[in-house]
Amino acid sequence: MIRDKLQETQPIVYQTLSNAIKNRKFAHAYLFTGVKGTPKKEAALWFAQNLICEHTEDGFACELCDECRRITENTYADLIYLDGNDATIKKDSILHLQEQFSKTALEKSGKKFYILDMAENATTEALNSLLKFLEEPNGQDTQAILIVDSIDRLLPTIISRCQIIPFKPLNVEHYYESGLDSGLSSLDSYVLSHIVKDVDYMKEMSETEEYQTGMVVAERFVSLFDVDIHRFLVWFETEVLGNKDKDKDIVKMFLEILLIFFRDVVSNKESQTGWFEREVNRVANKNIAIEKILLILLESKDKCNRSYNLQLVIEQMIYEIKEVM
Template sequence: MFKERLCKEQPIAYKILENALISEHYAHAYLLVGEKGTPKKETAILLAQSLLCDEKGFACEVCNTCQRIAEHNYADFIFVDGEKTSIKKQDILGIQEEFNKTSVEAKGKKIYVLHYAENATLDALNSLLKFLEEPVQDVFAILTVEQLDRLLPTIQSRCQNIPLRKANVSTCYEYCMKENIDPLDAYLLSHLSGCWEEIVLKLEDENYQQARIMAMDTIQKLHISPDQALVHLQREGFKDKKGSDKLQFMMFLDILSIFFKDCIKGKTICTSQSWLNAMKSYDAKDCIAYLSACMEAKDKCGRSVNLSLLCDQLIAKMKELKQ
């Protein structure tokens, strides 16, 4: 049961939600905030289930209603995923249009989830703000965000903030090493994932595997010649601005950021020889600038952009900084 995991791993979030559910004093909008690897999506689904399940407090997670919500097959529940593609104004207007209709389900409550709400366009955020400013009875919003500063402050102020904390990286890494996972995978996934179950899933994920290969190739080539890194990315890199390429590119940026942060600190718990050798080739001062370029690219990637062009801009920026 996910609620048991939430209680163990996220005691603050668990207690806040438990108090609201038991007292039935609900906010009309919830904002689940946590960095990459925290169980934002799972918590959003559990909260939606709990608002509709007949069991008092947290949902049972096994009844027909809970199962249908988990499968996104409940008529008065809308899930918009902003992880792979940007959330558009039309998505928000579509929710409003649907929820202006009479409830299809007997329970009467209507719930929508905006996963990675920070990846909404400005028009979509403005439409969402208008929706939140005039709350409708029995309509609940659940927003998840990784980068809170990209969400309008006026939207933040209209939601109850629920913080989600990431599991300790060193603890995850030690556990992975005991399970004989490759040291580099163990280190990267301890940063990118928030729990053992997610690490296991990502190990088999093609998006992660491709992102790791591209990131390590870029790290090896960048310090020798930014032009060489650029040619490699142009030939082997990310072209589709939607779907898997966007996920790969975001993970690619995350891995580069992990590396540059280690170089800036001048230390790491990673025992992978390829990682340690690569760190010796980089200057901390350069890595501060490189990290800034990665963060800028990640912010742009959250919007609807051309990934191939963004790759070119990223390496060009790094080349400029290196000079």
């Protein structure tokens, strides 16, 4: 049941929507915003079910009746779902919908819905004409839900006309488990669940050169940084650097992985598996100022983003870490 899932994973969203449902007080338009992988579309469909279901239990949609099912299967005549995931949503399709929606509702509830998924991929004209329409009296029984991964790409005029419902990212454990389910090794799943918040993207990234090389470099660094950091540097400069197109991505990934590693050392975390487990234990038992190392890594990552000379960034980083040891 979507209701249980929302209550468990998105308690604040659940609270806001269920209050509206209980009091039957709705905004013209809602804006569901949150990173990929959060259940925004499911929540939008559940919300629509709640406006039409006649078989409610303690005031909420049953999620099982014919109407509820047709909402989730996208065959409910007065629900129009536009998907910006594959193609831009243009003004024409909005005008076409308005035309349809200005007629009497087809279903007996009399409620009509728009859901615009990935609304950041709708043109501004499309969004403006949708929201204008919603504010007109004939739009009274019409409800819109815009779904976005990132609110930054919407104009303030659009945002200000919607009630914003932020979805919080799911916790790392959720992505770790999904990664395992999708066939990633436990170390890859663990590391990637800290880097991206979408299981498909985790899988994709696990196959990239920057990730695979980044992991090799990170392991080598960790095993040498307190023993012979100079040996690491020589190896890194001769064996890894050298491809202008890839170097930066590899270095950024390698620093990202080191940050995960050293944070685990600080929190003395029981790590999942592989070299992480072995090295976290080893390093945690030494008297090293890990907080200082974390700071150096963060600064180095920042320099990479601001496109300094990569080799220089790494050499300076190694020098600073040596000073700390």
